[in-house]
Amino acid sequence: GQQLNQSPQSMFIQEGEDVSMNCTSSSIFNTWLWYKQDPGEGPVLLIALYKAGELTSNGRLTAQFGITRKDSFLNISASIPSDVGIYFCAGLSGGSNYKLTFGKGTLLTVNP
């Protein structure tokens, strides 16, 4: 089946630093999504990307849909303690309009 390779697995940063994480795949995806999961809660959608090359921002978050359709990155600028959590990338391929493929997640820890 399709797989998304998400990196890094975990990050430990100081408050105020910028952070970047990415997902790559050997398959093409037509939609890329980035979710955040807080402890004890379910994933919450942060950013959705629908076109190759698309760059979208949501506050301090910026994500891009790679030109090849096989990768995406998420940047967080000026991190704050509440950014702590697990960040997941997810993709939707042309063969399905509902079945998301998720990466394994990036665990972000922000030290105040």
Place this chain on the structure above:
Amino acid sequence: EAGVTQFPSHSVIEKGQTVTLRCDPISGHDNLYWYRRVMGKEIKFLLHFVKESKQDESGMPNNRFLAERTGGTYSTLKVQPAELEDSGVYFCASSRQPPRQGQNSPLHFGNGTRLTVT
């Protein structure tokens, strides 16, 4: 609007026992999905309901898993008999429409049920 609610939040059972997980989607959301995350692995699709009909259950691990959505409202996922490898977090999600390309129909996830089989 109330979010997707799942019950129980945690369940610890012994191998061989039966467990039933419940999901109440957001009102008006015809699409309901079950996903599972095994420790350290990715979140994986299990199945998709549109109203009371199963559209795709290709992600169900085996026939020990049974999902139902009688009346097209809440859904249950039963594991019988449970095995050690069934441990993980089971997420339910719902959406008004499927997240098709170009449409903003996000999946709203519940907080999950953490299942531990000992």
